[in-house]
Amino acid sequence: MIKININNIFVSVFGIGYIPFASGTFGSLAGLIIGYLIYLINYNLLILLIPLLLIAGIKASQIYQNKTGEKDSSVIVIDEVVGQLIAMLTVLDNLLLLFASFIIFRIYDILKPWPASYFDKKMKNGIGVMLDDVIAGIYTLITISLIQILVRYE
Numbered sequence: 001m002i003k004i005n006i007n008n009i010f011v012s013v014f015g016i017g018y019i020p021f022a023s024g025t026f027g028s029l030a031g032l033i034i035g036y037l038i039y040l041i042n043y044n045l046l047i048l049l050i051p052l053l054l055i056a057g058i059k060a061s062q063i064y065q066n067k068t069g070e071k072d073s074s075v076i077v078i079d080e081v082v083g084q085l086i087a088m089l090t091v092l093d094n095l096l097l098l099f100a101s102f103i104i105f106r107i108y109d110i111l112k113p114w115p116a117s118y119f120d121k122k123m124k125n126g127i128g129v130m131l132d133d134v135i136a137g138i139y140t141l142i143t144i145s146l147i148q149i150l151v152r153y154e
Contacts, residue, residue, distance in 0.1 A: 010056070010078060011064045017075035025106060027077025031084030032102050039092040046085065046092075053082050054130055062126030071124040079133040083109060086137030091144055101144050108136035108143075 012018055016026050038046045057078040065071060087105040091097035109132075112120050116135040119128045 007060050007063050007067075008075070011060045011076045013077050013081055017073075017077040023074045023077055024080050024109060027080030028084045028102060028106055028109070030077070031081035032088065032098070034081065035085045035088050036092065036098070043092070046089075050082060050085050053078065053085070054134065057082055057130045058126040060126070061129040065124075065126065065129075072120070072129050076129055079130045080109065082130060083133030083137035083140075086134060087140035087144070089141060090148070097144060097148070100147070101140055104143050105136055105140040108139045109133060112136070113139065 009015070013027055013030050016030050017023050019026050035046060038049060060078065061076050064073065064076060084102065084105055088098055088101045091101050108116070112132055116132040116139075119135065120132040122128070123131070
C-alpha cells in the first residue's frame with residue numbers, strides 16, 4: 001500500500017519540489033499559473049488565499065523540517081508560490097508585466113536582498129522559509145509598481 005503524506009504534497013506543491021533541478025523556478029512558475037487561474041475566477045479569492053497559504057506554509061514547512069531534519073529544503077516550494085502570488089498582484093491583466101514579475105521575483109529570490117537574507121540565514125524554521133520569499137515578492141511588487149508608474153509618465 002502506498003502511503004500518501006499530505007504535508008509533503010503541500011510543501012512540494014504536488015511534487016514540483018522533487019524536480020531535481022531548478023525546483024524554486026518551477027515552484028514560482030506554478031505560483032504564476034495558479035495565481036492567474038484563480039484571478040480569472042475571482043481576484044478577491046486570490047487576496048484571501050495569500051495569507052492562508054502563508055500561514056499553512058509556515059506550519060507545513062516546520063513539520064517537514066522536523067521530520068526530515070533538512071533546513072529550507074529545495075523540496076519546499078510553497079514559499080515560492082506565495083512569493084510569486086504577492087509579486088503578481090498588480091499585473092494580472094498585463095501578460096508582459098506578469099512575465100516580468102516572474103523574472104524579477106526569481107532574481108530577488110536568488111539574490112535575497114536584506115531583510116530576506118536575514119530570514120534565510122538566521123531563521124531556520126517555517127517562518128524563515130516562508131518570509132524570505134514573501135519579502136522577495138514584496139520587493140517585486142514594489143519594483144513592478146515603479147515600472148508601471150514610470151511607463152505611465154513617459
